[in-house]
Amino acid sequence: MDVDNRIRLRGVRVHNLKDIDLDLPRGRLIVICGLSGSGKSSLAMDTLYAEGQRRYLESFSTYARQHLQQLERPEAESISGLPPAIAVTGTKASRSNRATVGTATETLDYLRLLFAKVGTIVCPGCGRTIRRDTPQSVAQLLSTFPAGLRAMIGFRVAFAGTDDWTTKQAKWLEAGFIRGLVGQHMRSFPVSPEDPSLPNSGDCIVVVDRIKTGSSDATRLRDSLETAFRFGEGRTVLLIEAAESASSACTWEPRRIDDRDWFFREFSESLDCPSCDKSFLAPEPRLFNFNSPWGACPRCEGFGNVIDTDMDLIVPDPRKTIREGAIAPWNSRSYRKELDFLLKNAKKLKIRVDVPFADLSQEEIDRLRYGVPEAKFAGIEGFFASLDKRKYRMHIRVFLSRWRSYRECDACGGLRLRPEALAVRVGNLNLSEVCRLSIDETLSYVKDLDLSAWDREVAAVMLEQVEARLDYLQRVGLGYLTLDRSLRTLSGGELRRVALASALGSSLVNVLYVLDEPSVGLHPADIDRLLEAGPW
Missing domain, CATH: 3.40.50.300 (P-loop containing nucleotide triphosphate hydrolases)
Incomplete structure (x- = not known):
């Protein structure tokens, strides 16, 4: 056997092993078998694995080693030719639902x-692909349209009231913008706040530049788009003439302006959907980790299910009436007063107590479950909420567990992740x-x-x-x-x-x-x- 291609053990005295000398070939499958107590695990785990892992960890810095489990040096005269070791043991599975x-x-x-x-981020509302837009990407998109179409580059600004309109219009004129789209009409600035066609509040699309596709100077186009993004606080608007040559290829939103048809689309430097007014988080590994607060569903905290009161446990026999004890938690001596209050005020609460629970209307069940505040009746949910404040007592926790069960999270549908993570495909x-x-x-x-x-x-x-x-x-x-x-x-x-x-x-x-x-x-x-x- 090649000396350089073997593991040499000399004088091993670990547990049941008594001065064992052994040569093991590397790169081979070796099976260690024998009677119980003969030292199989002592040789494999406590000698080979322990020494291989210990030597590997010794190559780390002192600071790093203090955070790692330290294995004892096996008792042996010499061990040579041992590579780094990995052990797979029969440890019990984690009882946590997070381990998959x-x-x-x-x-x-x-x-x-x-x-x-x-x-790729896909908006769940409209199915639009969400990406960060830049002046370069918008210019590239504009180049895909047939040449000769009229186009307008602008940005959207919201205003509230005549004073706000006057202030913002002065800023637009100062920056050199002379026209804008208000409603369905193109207007030249200044527009008087007293103009009856000007709404009291709304938004205006300020036009930065008017161009023709395929014939505009690239530098001018890029400068106009950069200006629109800057004044639009990261957003810009593009309007394309709805000519016959573009109608079949364009899926943008149609707009009618001064009795002419246009295609409209808003672009954003952020990860948001202008159509649905939704913002998305930048994809990063922790966003897809249901064990991290950053990626877990806020409702179920990444478990996929939530614990809640179970009406099937609270009302085990719906054939009974409320007076006969259909509500099981209130049949105990400690909480009988809740049932007595309900029976005494049944007419005021508009809940029938002498018909089978299964025959109650949904309105009656909702009143029973969620309470009637004006009648000072907390209902079943209010009853359990009051007990939750005293769940530091063991018998209260045991009592609460009898009437609750796990159900699929209604926010994520059991998928564990937050909506922004589920939007990435x-x-x-x-x-x-x-x-x-x-x-x-x-x-x-x-x-x-x-x-x-x-x-x-x-x-x-x-x-x-x-x-x-x-x-x-x-x-x-x-x-x-x-x-x-x-x-x-x-x-x-x-x-x-x-x-x-x-x-x-x-x-x-x-x-x-x-x-x-x-x-x-x-x-x-x-x-x-x-x-x-x-x-x-």
């Missing part, structure tokens, strides 16, 4: 980078929709992405890492799982293979992988897949 297949395999980390780098899907695909479908989605040459170059590393991890999960027989599947719902065999995917799917080289009982909980067919999928 995607987070455990680190696939989500690379998908977040992918969406942050090459994602790659290949017509947002990140949460990708995570709801099976791993087989996600791998096909990643491989079939239609990206530009530039976007593909930017996303090359992210795509490579995502494909490597998904491909490993597929090869070990987990192609049916989804990336948003919670780890606590997985079987022991599934959990073990997911843990292996995080380590073995990372494409590291010259590394010692120490797998602690990797076949526990696996079907024989899964063991064969595991052997075929490994790097050995």
